[in-house]
Amino acid sequence: MAPRVLVSDQLSPTAVQIFKDRGVEVDYLPDLGKDKDELLAVIDKYDGLAIRSATKVTEKLIGAAAKLKVVGRAGIGVDNVDIPAASRRGVVVMNTPFGNSITTAEHAVAMMFALARDLPAADRSTKAGKWEKNRFLGVELTAKTLGIVGCGNIGSIVASRAVGLRMKVVAFDPFLSAERALEMGIEKVELPELFRRADFITLHTPLTDRTRGIIDAAAIAQMKDGVRIINCARGGLIVEADLVEALKSGKVAGAGIDVFETEPAKESPLFDIETVVCTPHLGASTEEAQENVALQVAEQMSDYLVHGAVSNALNMPSITAEEAPILTPFVKLAEILGAFVGQVTEDPIKEIEIVFDGNVAAMNTRALTSAAVAGLLKPLVQTVNMVSAPLMAKERGIRISEVRRDKSGIFDGYVMLNVKTERMARSVAGTCFADRKPRFIQIKGINLEAEVGRHMLYITNRDVPGMIGAIGTALGRNRVNIANFHLGRDREGGDAIAIIYVDEPVAEAVLQDLRSIDGIVQAKLLSFEL
CATH class of the missing domain: 3.40.50.720 (NAD(P)-binding Rossmann-like Domain)
Incomplete structure (x- = not known):
């Protein structure tokens, strides 16, 4: 059928x-x-x-x-x-x-022109029979500073158009490297500096827990007087009530809003403000x-x-039917290794090296590499997948390399992910046993064997007596149930790690409790899709 x-x-x-x-x-x-x-x-x-x-x-x-x-x-x-x-x-x-990247980028640029020259208000005034030439005194885009929040596929297109308009472009994106920014003719900055310097700000980042309300009253307070803000990305990135107050006070000179906290937006305080240009989520709406x-x-x-x-x-993952029985568990493993690194690494990543050892080296390593990169990028770019991940990494200037080698250890085959940032290097390795379940086998050069759970605590500490008891006591005190507890260390009295499989996500207060224990250097909650 x-x-x-x-x-x-x-x-x-x-x-x-x-x-x-x-x-x-x-x-x-x-x-x-x-x-x-x-x-x-x-x-x-x-x-x-x-x-x-x-x-x-x-x-x-x-x-x-x-x-x-x-x-x-x-x-x-x-x-x-x-x-x-x-x-x-x-x-x-x-x-x-x-399919709609160029269209959305062009809509953001159109919003920028409309705000710079008050085009919608001037159109309404002229059609009403008025001739208010002196009322609509706009600003030039040339030599103005455009701040781009999120310089991925769409943001990078906006950047190229702005550079062509002879604008100065500054961009905030955790995955944008300084080298890639230099190639694009723009400057990579942190978010507070972008807010401080930009004449126009345009948002091109997904809506996540980290980015929700990224433009609020506190952010607006850091901006130039007379800044103009554009959102053609996702509703919820801007706290609309805070934007309304800033527009009424004159702190924000204008806003171009294509997406709203609630859609369809049939009513909004933004609609009553003449310096706001609103469109009904038209970013992707071209023929x-x-x-x-x-x-x-x-x-x-x-x-x-x-x-x-x-x-x-x-x-x-993108896998052919012929490859699926063997490749699927290792695709999930590679994604988990990437997700581990993506969640524990806060600095922009410059290089990714994926090592395929033993029998894994003979598999479809392109799919495994894409899965690893997708897992790494997903904490910040939730829509990333195996197809889009390599391109997204390239756009951010992340160098990706693969190493295939013969069996070099006790395992028939494994995957190791090595990453470098400006300040540090990190590695994690894993394999799949006969049960097809992914396992960590090495973290930061420290050998261990840990089954992967949906929610895990990752703790780094000094190798001193009483640490296991202190961690267990803290979790028990906070009513956190431990499913598995795995340990490793580089040497006696040196650096140690604990990776703990817990039944439910733990609250930030629990993490703070763990971090207060003498000898613990780091405590993070990790989440994996299984």
Whole structure:
């Protein structure tokens, strides 16, 4: 029986035809995504669901979708998809990460021009029969400083356009290296300096726990008087109430807002301020971008449903059907090793070396490298996947190298990840045993064997008596249950590490309690997707 796909949002006729041409039955019901009850009633008939932003793929919807194998988002943002719920049910979630990059970047630049010359207000005034030439005194963009928060794929396109306009560009991005910034003709700075220097600020970062409310009253207080702020990335990056107050006081001269805390935004205090330009999430809305992402999602979903090929998946590595039985556990291992480094390393990473030892060296190491880099970048770039990770690393000036070598230790094969920053080097290694479960076998050159858990505590300490008891007492005092406790040290009385598998995430107060113990140097909570 041919797989069946529901298209519940607007998609181009060409994309619908791609499904049909590739042997997939398709029901094109572009308004169904707006009716969650009706969608819930019919979703169990479909193997695939193709969406844009209107359809909300909730845990309840996924639970009702007995046959669902894949959700395809025509676009990059997947805020409307419950990815953990999909993963638990074995539903692949795909997006099209690069189809609308230029379009979104151009919209941000258009916002910048509109703010600089008061174009929307001048248009309304002139059409009202007024001729207020002296009222609309704008500013030039030439020689002004543009601050870009997030210099990935879209941010780097904005940077190149701004350099062409003879603007000075400063950028904040934890993964942007100084060398890559120099190549682009821009300057890498920390966020407070960007706030202090920028005449215009544009946001191009995903919405994460770290970036939510990145522009709030405290941030605005650090900015120049008369700064202009643009957000074509994600609602929630700006605390809208704080922005409204800054606009009313004149601290912020204008704002270009394409995305809102709540969408669709039918009302907002921002709408009443003349110096604010608002658009209804149009960043990806050009004919070219809409067509590109629609065609891409149709091709990707068809390839998966018909042939089992996975590309641009956010919750599953890209592996061919032939490779899957052997490669899949090592792909997960590589992703976990990358996630470990990404969570414990705070400085921008300059180099990544991935060592494939023994029988792992004969596998599809490109997939393993992509998985490791995706895991490393994911703490800051949640939409990264195996396909987009190498390009994202390249854009940030991260050098990636692979080393394949014959068996060199007691394990038949393992993966080691070595990274370098400006100030330090770090390494972590792991392998998979017959049970196909990933395990850490070395951290910072210290040998140990630790099964990977969903939530783990990573502790570095001096090798002194009583440390195990002190750690256990602190966790017991805070009612944290230990599933496994693994130790290692480089030498007697030297540096030691503990990696502890716990049942639930621990609060920051627990980490602070551990850090207060004499002899503990570092205590971090790590989370892994298993």
